[in-house]
Amino acid sequence: MSAALLEVTDLEAGYGPINVLHKLSLRVDRGEIVAMIGANGAGKTTTLMCLSGVVKARGGKVVFDGRDLVAERVPAHNIVRLGLAQSPEGRKIFSRLTVLENLEMGAFTRADKDGVRADIEKSFVMFPILRERQHQAGGLLSGGQQQMLAIARALMARPKLLLLDEPSLGLAPQIVVQIFDVIKELNRQGMSVLLVEQNARMALKVAHRGYVLETGRITFTDTGETLLNDPRIRAAYLGE
Amino acid sequence: MLDVFAQTGAAGFEQFLLLGLVMGSLYALIALGYTMVYGIIELINFAHGDLFMLGGFLAWQLAWTLGVRTLDASSTGAVVGAVALMLVTAPLACAALNVATDRVIYRPLRSAPKLTVIVSAIGVSFVFMNVGSLWLGTSPVKFPDLVPDANLVTAAGVRFTWKDLMVVGVTVPTMVALTLFVKFTPLGKAMRATAQNPTAAKLMGINVDRVIAVTFAIGGSLAGVAAVVNGLYNKSVHYQMGFQNGLYAFTAAVLGGIGNIPGAVLGGLVIGVVGELSKAYLGTKWSEAVVFTILIVILVFRPSGLLGARTREKV
Numbered sequence A: 001m002s003a004a005l006l007e008v009t010d011l012e013a014g015y016g017p018i019n020v021l022h023k024l025s026l027r028v029d030r031g032e033i034v035a036m037i038g039a040n041g042a043g044k045t046t047t048l049m050c051l052s053g054v055v056k057a058r059g060g061k062v063v064f065d066g067r068d069l070v071a072e073r074v075p076a077h078n079i080v081r082l083g084l085a086q087s088p089e090g091r092k093i094f095s096r097l098t099v100l101e102n103l104e105m106g107a108f109t110r111a112d113k114d115g116v117r118a119d120i121e122k123s124f125v126m127f128p129i130l131r132e133r134q135h136q137a138g139g140l141l142s143g144g145q146q147q148m149l150a151i152a153r154a155l156m157a158r159p160k161l162l163l164l165d166e167p168s169l170g171l172a173p174q175i176v177v178q179i180f181d182v183i184k185e186l187n188r189q190g191m192s193v194l195l196v197e198q199n200a201r202m203a204l205k206v207a208h209r210g211y212v213l214e215t216g217r218i219t220f221t222d223t224g225e226t227l228l229n230d231p232r233i234r235a236a237y238l239g240e
Numbered sequence B: 001m002l003d004v005f006a007q008t009g010a011a012g013f014e015q016f017l018l019l020g021l022v023m024g025s026l027y028a029l030i031a032l033g034y035t036m037v038y039g040i041i042e043l044i045n046f047a048h049g050d051l052f053m054l055g056g057f058l059a060w061q062l063a064w065t066l067g068v069r070t071l072d073a074s075s076t077g078a079v080v081g082a083v084a085l086m087l088v089t090a091p092l093a094c095a096a097l098n099v100a101t102d103r104v105i106y107r108p109l110r111s112a113p114k115l116t117v118i119v120s121a122i123g124v125s126f127v128f129m130n131v132g133s134l135w136l137g138t139s140p141v142k143f144p145d146l147v148p149d150a151n152l153v154t155a156a157g158v159r160f161t162w163k164d165l166m167v168v169g170v171t172v173p174t175m176v177a178l179t180l181f182v183k184f185t186p187l188g189k190a191m192r193a194t195a196q197n198p199t200a201a202k203l204m205g206i207n208v209d210r211v212i213a214v215t216f217a218i219g220g221s222l223a224g225v226a227a228v229v230n231g232l233y234n235k236s237v238h239y240q241m242g243f244q245n246g247l248y249a250f251t252a253a254v255l256g257g258i259g260n261i262p263g264a265v266l267g268g269l270v271i272g273v274v275g276e277l278s279k280a281y282l283g284t285k286w287s288e289a290v291v292f293t294i295l296i297v298i299l300v301f302r303p304s305g306l307l308g309a310r311t312r313e314k315v
């Protein structure tokens, strides 16, 4: 078993005639939190959707846990089964399913009913508010609660790698802190995480390593701490 | 649409209400096919009414081929067998045809502009109608009269016949089964999830194309059930009957809130009752005007329909 859980090489993807990602390469090792930061429109969401198979790769390799998802043309609905789950940008909660049903959908690929029930219980321990509101429609939750639900729902697949797209977007600062604490705790328990954020400071603080994405190209990569202290990054992404 | 009162003479309000509910449950079955497909891929499947028509033709063909053509000339066993065979075959065939249409025509257009898909649905509608006219011609064809018209109730002024019982006995359990399926089974939940957010559904590991195929299958089979019941009830089939029934059912779906399953049932019942009451009290020629006026009024005040909550892009 190699250290790299995810190894992306020269990934190309886009929409219609436009290429958004240009020979993008990145790696996530087992047990790592890797952050990807970049301005609005840089291609972060496209990258994650490409990894999840929702956007089709036009070239390059996505080797996940030893299998090349691009070469094998693994369809989106089978990628989750391989252990790659995502909490998407904007949460994408099923607004008219209950909180409980949203969690069940996260476990759609699983057949072990007892395990699913145990994992729902774990979500409730992680985010007690979800237990309180389990029978309410997902659309009735606040933004922060929806973000918690989106993360819990992704975890219901029991992934090896968790993709998080802008989990702090639009949330009050204390909720952001709570969400990031959960990310750290999940990682401490062994979860590998690829974290996409516009909140570069928060992301680079928790990340072991980071990548900077500019118009579909990786322009910097280093440890989270080094990036956090790099004057160019500070000027461009930390508002200094 | 039908005229069982020719034989009963004057009938009261309760009678028309009952008739409206019977017709309405038929519209509801067809409306469910529109609303489920719309809910999941935002396509108004204009061919749905014509699928219903083809289901009716197939049911006719079965009875005709089996030689079960009238109630009097056939044994009870033969009649029950023929009806049962129709109720199995027509829904299966309509489901298969609906799934095949999606697979061959709509699926390749999944990311095409909506208007493209709608125009192709209109094309499919004409193809189905042409198939119907080649199959049984352009005049109405008498459907085997296999269900007795005998009255079952003794209450004053109300007739409830075996035929009415058949409609209710088939449509109500079908709708209850559908509701339970969609509400409680994993596949049903996956359907709702896909309708609400297809991208998120993919991220959950749901095979969205398969869920869409299942939706077309269910919508088609409901149209098949409605076709058999309609044939037996109204005793006539016609290659254009998909147009009028489809229009009423589509109206029912919009009225209830397109994309909303209980809404389609409610809308169907409302359209059925309003249609029959206006026929009875204002005359047949006014009934369509009344139905569509009510539709317009409700949509002005509740654009998302009676039970529709969300506002999604409409065509």
Ligand SMILES: Nc1ncnc2c1ncn2[C@@H]1O[C@H](COP(=O)(O)OP(=O)(O)O)[C@@H](O)[C@H]1O
Residues within 6 Å of the ligand: A015, A020, A038, A039, A040, A041, A042, A043, A044, A045, A046, A047
């Ligand atoms: N569905 C889409 N169709 C066409 N262009 C898109 C689509 N989604 C994103 N884009 C374009 O791709 C580029 C990258 O977008 P995205 O991946 O969402 O960036 P980020 O997540 O970094 O803000 C942008 O220029 C955006 O306009």
Ligand SMILES: [Mg+2]
Residues within 6 Å of the ligand: A044, A045, A046, A089, A166
């Ligand atoms: Mg984004």
